[in-house]
Amino acid sequence: MTSTSLPDSLIATLPGSAYTDPGIFALEQERVFEAMWFCVARSSDLARPGAFRTVDVGRESILVTRARDNAIRAYFNVCRHRGAKLCTEETGEVKRAFQCPYHAWTYDLTGKLVAAPNLTKMPDVGRTEYGLVGVAVREWLGYVWVCLAENPPSFEEDVMGAVIERLGDTASIDRYDIANLSVGRRIVYDVKANWKLIIENFMECYHCATIHPELTEVLPEFADGYAAQYYVGHGAEFGADIQGFTVDGSEGLDRIPSVAEDQDRRYYAITVKPQVFINLVPDHVIFHRMYPVAVDRTVVECDWLYLPHVVESGKDVSRSVELFDRVNRQDFDACERTQPGMSSRLYAKGGVLVPSEHHIGAFHDWVNERLATPQPE
Numbered sequence: 001m002t003s004t005s006l007p008d009s010l011i012a013t014l015p016g017s018a019y020t021d022p023g024i025f026a027l028e029q030e031r032v033f034e035a036m037w038f039c040v041a042r043s044s045d046l047a048r049p050g051a052f053r054t055v056d057v058g059r060e061s062i063l064v065t066r067a068r069d070n071a072i073r074a075y076f077n078v079c080r081h082r083g084a085k086l087c088t089e090e091t092g093e094v095k096r097a098f099q100c101p102y103h104a105w106t107y108d109l110t111g112k113l114v115a116a117p118n119l120t121k122m123p124d125v126g127r128t129e130y131g132l133v134g135v136a137v138r139e140w141l142g143y144v145w146v147c148l149a150e151n152p153p154s155f156e157e158d159v160m161g162a163v164i165e166r167l168g169d170t171a172s173i174d175r176y177d178i179a180n181l182s183v184g185r186r187i188v189y190d191v192k193a194n195w196k197l198i199i200e201n202f203m204e205c206y207h208c209a210t211i212h213p214e215l216t217e218v219l220p221e222f223a224d225g226y227a228a229q230y231y232v233g234h235g236a237e238f239g240a241d242i243q244g245f246t247v248d249g250s251e252g253l254d255r256i257p258s259v260a261e262d263q264d265r266r267y268y269a270i271t272v273k274p275q276v277f278i279n280l281v282p283d284h285v286i287f288h289r290m291y292p293v294a295v296d297r298t299v300v301e302c303d304w305l306y307l308p309h310v311v312e313s314g315k316d317v318s319r320s321v322e323l324f325d326r327v328n329r330q331d332f333d334a335c336e337r338t339q340p341g342m343s344s345r346l347y348a349k350g351g352v353l354v355p356s357e358h359h360i361g362a363f364h365d366w367v368n369e370r371l372a373t374p375q376p377e
Helices: 022-033 155-167 195-203 213-218 220-224 308-312 318-343 355-372
Strands: 038-042 051-057 060-066 072-076 091-093 097-099 106-108 113-115 136-140 143-147 182-191 266-272 276-281 284-294 297-306
Touching: 022 284, 022 355, 038 051, 038 060, 051 284, 060 143, 072 136, 072 143, 097 113, 136 155, 143 155, 155 266, 182 308, 182 318, 195 266, 195 284, 195 297, 195 318, 195 355, 213 220, 213 318, 297 308, 297 318
Parallel strands: none
Antiparallel strands: 038 143, 051 060, 051 091, 060 072, 097 106, 106 113, 136 143, 182 297, 266 276, 276 284, 284 297
């Protein structure tokens, strides 16, 4: 069946190869992940100068650290001498410098080459010129975002613009004071599915009545199949007998005081392409970061953020964590069940989207446009 023969109620999806072809995934690494702003860490994970994290962004390993001036810096995790990986650990802390384990070329936290065997005998080697190569960095919402492009796109348009497109303004998300919340729980999921399947799943709620009984109990309108993201500025309202965004609908934790009255007892979901989901409820924020590893594998890191005193006091956050942890596992299981079907001859030309999913078609158009257009260096 071709797209021209579809009834008006249905529109075509991407073909199956978009989720299985390693060549398409390589192009996505180049023209999506390495060309756009990519969220790599919670700022508080880099609390002190010398704290670092290594993250794969597209095909590149990136070293993110906090310098002695307290600014976040990010570099290609590649020694300038012979190309060895500078830091092999995922996280850690150094006192003053990073030293390559191969030939001991050493770089300070600003990336400057400060030492190497016999360096004093090579006065023509520039300490900055042969320092680590940096990438663009921004901090927003208490997270670190990097961009590998030589001329990064506008952060305001691409990242903050995605929030404005969803909520209508940035003031609405500012009221959750996300930068000053504390991580109450972090769960890392290893999902055997293409990153686009995860985004598509997050964007729609046609599946909610089928696989999310706990979520639709808390947010009854989701049982009708329309996700909150379908409407600009709309937040799904808690059920009449629901006290909090918890697995059993019982009372939640201390409400974020700056949340507006019209945001109370509502859930908002935001997709920031290409790899961030933000979920807002009155007493906490759930922040997903996706790390596409292969065409059929995606690691998802999910933070549950609460008021600092809630975390510091040791209050039990398990009921709120359990709700969205169940949602995540239900969603990821569905994505993993879908991934094999992408290789089926039956899905070679793709599937279809029903009316409540038509906004996913815009995401597919965006993917096709990104892959068709070489991104400027």
